[in-house]
Amino acid sequence: MFTIGDAARASGLPTKTVRYYADVGLVKPDARSQSGYRLYGQSELRKLMFVRRARAFGFSVDECRELLGLYEDRDRPSREVKKLALQRISEIEKKMEELQFLHHELTHLADACRGDDRPDCPILSSFAEDTD
Amino acid sequence: MFTIGDAARASGLPTKTVRYYADVGLVKPDARSQSGYRLYGQSELRKLMFVRRARAFGFSVDECRELLGLYEDRDRPSREVKKLALQRISEIEKKMEELQFLHHELTHLADACRGDDRPDCPILSSFAEDTD
DNA sequence: GTAATCCTTCCAGTAACTGGAAGGTCAAGA
DNA sequence: TCTTGACCTTCCAGTTACTGGAAGGATTAC
Structure with missing residues (x-):
C-alpha cells in the first residue's frame, strides 16, 4: 500500500490532485491507515495513471469517470x-x-x-x- | 443615457456580463439613476463593444483592462x-x-x-x- | 390599479484544481 | 528520549469569467 505522496509520484500527478480525485470520488484510496492516511493499492495507482493520460487527452473529469467505468467493465x-x-x-x-x-x-x-x-x-x- | 438592458443590447453582451464588468471595474456606468439603476453613456457603450470584441479575440478580462487603458490614452x-x-x-x-x-x-x-x-x-x- | 417587464443586491455554482493555514504522524539522528 | 524534518490530515479561500436564481423595488403600458 502506498501513501498519497507515493501514489502521486507513481502516477505523475500532484498530491493535491490525487486528494482532489479522492474527494470527488474519481479514484478513491483502498483504505485509510490507523492515523487516517490515505492508502492506495496497485490497481488504484493504475487508475490514477489512466486518468492522468485521459486528462492529457482533454477528457473532462466526468468523461474520465465514464472511461474508468468502461475500463473496469471487461465486457463493455x-x-x-x-x-x-x-x-x-x-x-x-x-x-x-x-x-x-x-x-x-x-x-x-x-x-x-x-x-x-x-x-x-x-x-x-x-x-x-x-x-x- | 441607457439602462443596463439597453447597454447590453447595444453592446451585444448579456446583461449579467455588463453588470459583472461594472462589478470588477472594467467598464463602470457613468452614473446611477435616483432609483439606483446603472446608467451608461455613449462612450461606455463603445467601451463595452470594444471589450466584447477583444474578448472574442481571446484577450482575458485583465488584458482587456490593459487594452482599454491604451485605447483611452490617445498618446500611447x-x-x-x-x-x-x-x-x-x-x-x-x-x-x-x-x-x-x-x-x-x-x-x-x-x-x-x-x-x-x-x-x-x-x-x-x-x-x-x-x-x- | 395592476400586470409585465425591468432593475437592484446578494448568494451560490461552474471546472479542476491550487495555495495556505493549523495541526497530527512518522522515521531518523543526537 | 527528544527533536527535527518530511509527510500527512482537514478546511477554507482563490482562481476565470461569468451564469442562475431568489427576493424585492421601479417603471411602463393598458
Missing part, C-alpha cells in the same frame, strides 16, 4: 469508447478552427500595426469599429 | 498594443500545436478501435499502458 463494447473519442475529436476540430480564425485575424492586425512610438494602431481601431 | 505608442497582440498570437500558436497533437493521437487511436460489440479497445489500452 468498444463502440462506447470510440463514441467518446470521436466526440472529443470533433470538439478538438472545432476548437482548432476557432483558433485558426483568431490567429489569422490577429496576425493580420498585428502586421498592419507599425508597433512604434506613434499612437496609430489598427488593432485598437478594429476593436472600436462600429461594424461587427 | 502602438508598440505596446502590438506587444500584447503578439503575445496572444504566440499563445494561440502553442495551443494549436497542442490540439494538433491531441487530434493526431486520438484519431490514430479511434481508427485502430473497431468500435463494435467486442471489448478490445486500443484507446483504453493506451491509457492503461505502463509506459508514458
